[in-house]
Amino acid sequence: MKKKITIGLGCLFLLALAACTEKSQSTDKKLETHVENLLAQMTLEEKIGQMNQISPWGEPTQIAEAVRKGEVGSILNVVDPVAINALQQVAMEESRLKIPLIIGRDVIHGFKTIFPIPLGQAASFDPQLVEAGARVAAIEAASVGVAWTFAPMIDIARDPRWGRIAESLGEDSYLTATLGAAMIRGFQGSDLSDPTAIAACPKHFVGYGAAEGGRDYASTFIPERTLRNVYLPPFEAAVREGAATFMTSFNDNDGVPSTGNRFILEQVLRKEWAFDGFVVSDWASVAEMIAHGFCKDGKEAAEKAVNAGVDMEMVSGLYVAHVKELLAEGKIRMETIDNAVRNILRVKFRLGLFEQSHIDTEAPSVFYAEAHLAKAKEAAVASAILLKNEGDFLPLTDQIKTIAVVGPMADAPHDQLGTWVFDGDKNYTRTPLKALQEEYGDRIRILYAPGTAYSRDRATDGIAAAVAIARQADVVLAFVGEEAILSGEAHSLADLNLQGAQSELIAAVAKTGTPVVTLVMAGRPLTIERDAEASRAVMYHFHPGTMGGPAIADLLFGKAVPGGKLPVTFPRTVGQIPIYHSHNNTGRPYQGNETLLDGIALEAGQTSLGNTSFYLDAGNDPLYPFGYGLSYTTFEYGNLSISADRLRPTDELTVTFEVTNTGKYDATEVAQLYVQDCFGSVTRPVKELKRFARVALKAGEKKTVSFTLPVQELAFYTIDMQKKVEPGDFNLWVGPNSRDGLQTTFVVE
Known part of the structure; x- marks a missing residue:
């Protein structure tokens, strides 16, 4: 039996959309009124307090007193619901303005019930499953009073030497954007004020995964065009998904630490993407700008972080120590402080913390359900x-x-x-x-x-x-x-x-x-x-x-059939790194038939090996390519067709093909679509993932799969730094991984 699967853009009923928009605008207006009313009552010290996040230190009475005075806006790494209730009680009943704390915790791939690490979840190529995992994590974490997680990590990670590749969703921008958005949906649910929802915090903004040599905290050197084409899209997708908060990264890029980078935080995040949540530094990353050599001392670090757009400082305490003095000196404006506090209060209202910050400690446990x-x-x-x-x-x-x-x-x-x-x-x-x-x-x-x-x-x-x-x-x-x-x-x-x-x-x-x-x-x-x-x-x-x-x-034992695919390329040897599927070509690309080290004749001529781009001792191919993964059955792709071979930038391309389970086990195949822009005003990747779908097939079954791809998704930042679709020739593949598959071509006019 042949079935058809269509994967395209979702449809929305206009009436429902209009009603939803009207309700959202009304809710937002009411929320903003609450924010402004509260902000108008705050002293400077209380504003700075909201911008201060601490990890527990000293005696509990000391922390409680700081909360009582309004000197703390957030606490991380407290997971005892009794202790959280006690702190929230001080904030809500004993502080002057009764502003709740937001309790943060690293809930990366589960709270009590631990799911595969994010790199493993990415191997599923299954947004619904990734969303479900984050939902479980949110339910368990929220049950103890955690309202905020520092996830998902949506750094593009192309160097397996980097330990934090484990927390990533792999090397591909499209896959990371898709699964990162799914994780945000799981953490935040359909309504942030739901008691089981926790605020997501996409990290690390931005480029951390490109750390030089795969060494954590090291510098990155990502030009703006590559930043916009590869590293920023998952974060833009996170904003569209409604992520409540963002976190800066530890690295400096081209000499500018992310925690002090006005371009990414002000120009891109706020102005271009209209993000209205709040930005938190990574752990002590404000103070670490001194070690970077970007700031002389803690005072200058606080100045640069606040002015760049870091609303909340994680643990280093430099805002509390210096912001008041910086304001008096005219190095920070009150408007900047007020905007930071607005952003923080807005998220606290959206989380419903003003209405419900107390945890029912008598409720049945949801752990390991x-x-x-x-x-x-x-x-x-x-x-x-x-x-x-x-x-x-x-x-x-x-x-x-x-x-x-x-x-x-x-x-x-x-x-x-x-x-x-x-x-x-x-x-x-x-x-x-x-x-x-x-x-x-x-x-x-x-x-x-x-x-x-x-x-x-x-x-x-x-x-x-x-x-x-x-x-x-x-x-x-x-x-x-x-x-x-x-x-x-x-x-x-x-x-x-x-x-x-x-x-x-x-x-x-x-x-x-x-x-x-x-x-x-x-x-x-x-x-x-x-x-x-x-x-x-x-x-x-x-x-x-x-x-x-x-x-x-x-x-x-075959009770389940493997269907995972690699979210990252596997090198044969460390010397091949970086190695990833969407690299640019060279003027002398590898042909695949070059003579390797052991085959070189003695006294061979200097140019006799072909002069292409490869390693004499490792060739150019990975051990396993991105998207690769076998099954207990076999799959056959056939009858590839496209809706048109000449398109305009406003058109949509429909790609249709068949997948047949030719083996004896029922199984799921991850069908993948790749595109190559053959030439452009700047060089383009040899292949880019544009769509994927999990296709469940019984033994012997055939299904027709259809992908809808708007031509606008072929846009990139061109030689003049404008995002647009350039006319020209394109290659297109569908298949089981980034190496194998059926190919066709089309033209954009």
Whole structure:
């Protein structure tokens, strides 16, 4: 049976839209009246207090007194609902103006129920699932009084040496914009005043993912055109989605720290995008402008941050120390302070904190609810990427009688959760070893010898035991990867091979002749070429969270079918970095048939190798391209057609093709559409992702997929820095990844 799926722009009923707009305008007018009335009553000290965010310090009585005096607008890292209620009671009943606090917390990929790290969620290519994960996180966090999370991180991340790639949604601007918007919807819900909603904070504004050398906090050098074409679009999408707040980034770009960058905060965010929420600095990033060499001292740092448009300062206390003096000296205007406070109050009103800031501590716990665990497992399944499956070795069948489980990640409940988990409890983690034992231990002999104690363990004395059980087994399941501490903020790596003796472990068990299935749990792409060569099958899991174990067990035995796709390119070697799918071409592009190092004849002529852009020892191709991921079934693309081969900038292009499940398993394929602008006033990427769709297909089923692409989405910032569609020739591909697929062409006139 053939079915049709259409993916295009949503339709809105005009009557409903008009009614919604009228209601919104009325609500906004009422809210702004509240903001102005409150602002008019505030002293300068109280205004500065609203601009001050603290992390708990000293005795609780000291903090309470600061709140009572109106010296604090926000507190982060308090998650005890009793303590939060006590603080809010002081703010709402004992302070002069009764302005509630906004309680912040890093809720990056779950609060108690931990979902796959964001890079893993991105592998699902599923906005609905990403939104659902953020909704679960919001429900659990809001239940203790957290009203604000510092997520999503929508930095474009193209260097896996950078530890914070784990928090990102990958290397692609369109995918990041789409999934970032979904995450914002999940956190904020349909109404910020809903008790289960928390304010989102897209970060880091902007360019942090391009840190030089993949070293955290390092400088970036992104020209304005690239900034606008690649790095800013996810943040613009976040504003359109209604993100309540923004966070600046640690890096300086072209010498200007983001926390003091008027161009991005005033010109782009406020004037061009009309953002009316508030901007918070990253942790102490106002003070860190001194270390950058951008400011002489704390006073100048406060001056530059306030004047750039940073409304709230996170923890460094320089606003409290210096803003009053700066105002008296005429270095900061009262209008600037008032605008900052307006922005903060506006968000507090939208969150409904003035009406309801108290948490019902007697309410039943929502932590680890069955529905939350089920959704976390679904996300872990959807984020799994099958990279190799030689001879269709997976899924495992009932012919398997004995399994050897090896590797340090097989039973690592803490590390499986991944980076940036403050509130998850490892006692609730379901590891692969435990899941396999519980599900199959009564009928399959499961042997366990980790081989190494943890991922960085260089000791090899445990490998012999792993080899011994491998010899007794029908299959070896090697769980390798990274501990949680090896990725995330300030956890950059220069070497992306498996740490410790893990590669030696894989090689040793492979030598027994028993087939090896390697399952990687990590916070970034690793250079696993030699490990993949030693394995019959490879499945990659960006730290899968609380329910990773049951998800992996289901995948191994075919109760679930892998369908994840890589949200980031996998290099063969660190020396290829940066390597990503939407790079520009060169004047001498790689042809694919160049002679590599071992094939070069002795005394070969200097120009005999072709003089193209590649590495003699690694070629030019990645180990696995962006968008890549296998399944237990096979898919065939066919009958590609487009609605017109000549279009105007005001037209829409409809792209139609068929996807057929040609294998024997029901499964989901992520169909992807890429476009290349063949020439322009500036050089253009070789491929850009423009659409994707998850297509569920039963074995043997065929579906017609249709993408609608407005030609205006082909616009870019041209040689004259104007965003527009330029006329010319375009290539278009549809397929399973950024490398393979069907191709056609069209012309924009």
